[in-house]
Amino acid sequence: xxxxEQHPSTxxxxxxxSAVIKCTYxxxxxxxxxxxxxxxxxxPQLIIDIRSNVGEKKDQRIAVTLNxxxxxxxxxxxxxxxxxxxxxxxxxxxxxxxxGGNKLTFGTGTQLKVEL
Amino acid sequence: xxxxxxxxxxxxxxxGQNVTFRCDPISEHNRLYWYRQTLGQGPEFLTYxxxxxQLEKSRLLSDRFSAERPKGSFSxxxxxxxEQGDSAMYLCASSSPGQVAKxxxxxxxxxxxxxx
Numbered sequence: 001x002x003x004x005e006q007h008p009s010t011x012x013x014x015x016x017x018s019a020v021i022k023c024t025y026x027x028x029x030x031x032x033x034x035x036x037x038x039x040x041x042x043x044p045q046l047i048i049d050i051r052s053n054v055g056e057k058k059d060q061r062i063a064v065t066l067n068x069x070x071x072x073x074x075x076x077x078x079x080x081x082x083x084x085x086x087x088x089x090x091x092x093x094x095x096x097x098x099x100g101g102n103k104l105t106f107g108t109g110t111q112l113k114v115e116l
Numbered sequence: 117x118x119x120x121x122x123x124x125x126x127x128x129x130x131x132g133q134n135v136t137f138r139c140d141p142i143s144e145h146n147r148l149y150w151y152r153q154t155l156g157q158g159p160e161f162l163t164y165x166x167x168x169x170q171l172e173k174s175r176l177l178s179d180r181f182s183a184e185r186p187k188g189s190f191s192x193x194x195x196x197x198x199e200q201g202d203s204a205m206y207l208c209a210s211s212s213p214g215q216v217a218k219x220x221x222x223x224x225x226x227x228x229x230x231x232x
Contacts, residue, residue: 006158034220043120043207043223044159089158102211103149103172104221106158 002027002094006107013080014115021110023090024072030092033073034104035064038087047088048075080114087111119143120224122208128230129198136194137227141210148191149221150183152176153205159223165191198231205229 003026013019025033031052036044050057050064050073057064061080066073077084091104119142129135141148146167151159162181163173167188177183180198185191195202205228209221 004158036223041225043209043225045223046220049220091158103161103164104159105161109156109158 002030002092002105004090004092004105004107006090006110008110009108010111010113012113012115015080015082017080019075019077019080019084019112019114021075021088021090021112022072023074023092023107024070025092025105026071027092027094028068028071030094032093032102033064033066034091035062035075036089036091036106038089038109040086044089077112080112082114082116085112085114120208120210120222122206122224122227124227125225126228126230128232130232131198131200133198134194134196135198135229136192137206137208137229138190138192139208139224140190141208142212142222145210145212145222146188147211148185149209149211150191150193151207151209153207153226154203159207162193195229198229200231203229203231 006023034049037047038044048059048062048064050066061078063076087109089109090107093102121140123138149164150162153159161174162177163183165185168185180196183193205226207226209223211221
């Protein structure tokens with residue numbers, strides 16, 4: 001099955017600085033890589049995703065990069081703000097799915113704290 | 117608000133009791149997923165439905181767990197003879213046919229189960 005590793009587990013930055021979270025995956029057949037943000041007491045919310053035919057995708061202050069050869073992908077947040085403080089999860093869908101269900105295997109999460 | 121609704125939000129029960137959770141997906145989403153999330157970890161896949169058919173179950177889903185989606189709309193997850201190890205957040209997600217290829221899963225806020 002798919003194994004997704006994520007680091008760091010905690011990240012503290014000053015407001016306005018950049019934050020980078022990295023993930024590696026094991027299944028070379030994985031072709032879709034979402035990032036979720038989870039705030040306290042809420043479910044995960046999709047913030048950005050990337051497909052394997054693209055190396056980078058940007059949405060305002062958030063960007064994701066993908067290196068298929070090395071099987072790793074990263075989340076970049078620029079000009080961080082206090083409201084960016086949350087737990088961030090990367091995920092990837094393993095192959096060998098019944099009916100193409102595309103379940104997701106999640107990383108263990110990164111607690112991002114943006115300090116004033 | 118992603119539109120996936122879960123009920124109840126919190127459930128406290130005594131060991132050995134049965135509990136049932138409900139998930140209402142986003143309208144017209146034909147795929148529905150259940151995940152379990154323990155403290156400090158990412159969500160772990162339990163099972164998923166396409167319409168009313170349960171197409172895949174994780175090995176995490178022991179015989180005490182059963183999920184249904186009788187009419188292809190809402191779903192229930194029942195845990196019989198609860199154990200302390202069942203304490204976790206149970207998350208539901210749904211996705212629509214048009215987004216299957218990208219597997220955009222929208223999550224609810226979850227049901228937090230505490231087994232005393």
